[in-house]
Amino acid sequence: MIDFEWYRSFISIYKHQSVSEAARSRILTQPAMSQHLAALEAEVGEALFTRTTRKITPTERGKELYSRLAPLIETLEKTTLEIRHSIQSSPTIMIGSPIDYFSVRGLEKLKNSSLRVIHHQGESEELFDMLDQNRADVIITTQRFSKPGIEYKLIEKEEFFVSIPNGMAGPADEDNAEAWLLSKKWISYGMELPIIRRLWREHFKKRPELDPHYVIPDLRGILTAVEKGIGISLLPHYLIDDSVKRGTVKTVLQEYTVLNEIYLGYKTKNKTDPFFQEVIDELLKG
Structure with a gap:
């Protein structure tokens, strides 16, 4: 049998x-x-x-x-x-993601969900380990690590803009954009200049010759520093929208942006779970 x-x-x-x-x-x-x-x-x-x-x-x-x-x-x-x-009054799902994105976008998307959510923060490699070791049911990540049994879906593309304090004057001549950018105090997410390095590589075809004035591993903290006039940075559109409307931050050099893809990662075997699918559907909403 x-x-x-x-x-x-x-x-x-x-x-x-x-x-x-x-x-x-x-x-x-x-x-x-x-x-x-x-x-x-x-x-x-x-x-x-x-x-x-x-x-x-x-x-x-x-x-x-x-x-x-x-x-x-x-x-x-x-x-x-x-x-x-x-038979469970409130099923629970564990989500791993960078705290910046989850605080601004993730919570907004999940606000009407009937599930209990436990959030774990981390960077891409940490998040992948969480998923692989069943410490997270789903992760939100900008990097995809290939492994059998794990799938990814694109959530959205975040666009990073050169963001400066509202009281700071922008470049007078955009032909000298690089010189103007190098003359400013930069606030970076890390010493290796993540995102900032990509801006130079994509638009100036070389590595940036600058050291960050401040390193703050939290995009919300970087936004606060820009608002206080400490320096300039590259920040995603969803994070700066309210600040731009309030007039505390403005964007310059609109053609010098960087696009970043954000993905959902999850184990293929969980796709048949209706509650898991509910979370995927909510997070995939625009």
Whole structure:
């Protein structure tokens, strides 16, 4: 008699194209996963995958079995999740992201969500580790680290503008934009000049020859410093909109912007969770 767990292991191996990765995703040992596959192949009567030293590839029979099983397994898992969540008064989801984006954009998008949200802040590599180690259900990141079983969706493109205190005079001659920028005190997110370095590379085709006057690893803190007249910086449109309207900050050199792509990262296996999908839908809203 076929064990249902053999089917789940087969689906996982098919998706990950790796016994070891499938074992990790199912929190099983690799020998246990291999035993499930061997038992299912014995029942079917032929191999479901061809194996080489580098990869595992489904056979034609494996492809046929997957096409029949996958919709049934996903429906069953979705139903199980719905039953489980229905008895919880307030399901919880853990989100990892930079605090700047989450505070301004994430909270606004999730304000009508029925879920409890636990937020963990971090930079791209930290966020990927959170997701990989199940310390976050979904991450918001500007970098995509490729790994089987993890997917990304583009949320939006953030545009960074040269932002200066409202009382500061802008460049008189835009032909000398670089000289004007180099003459100012810069406030940076880090000593390596993230985003600022990209502005120079994309618009001046070289590295910036400047040292930051202040390093503040918080975009909201940088905005406050610009408003106080401490210096200038590159800041995203969503963060400075209100300050521009209030007249505490203004943007100059409009053609010297930098675009940054922001992605949602999550494990493929969670897509069938209706509450997880609710969060994805909310965060993907404009």
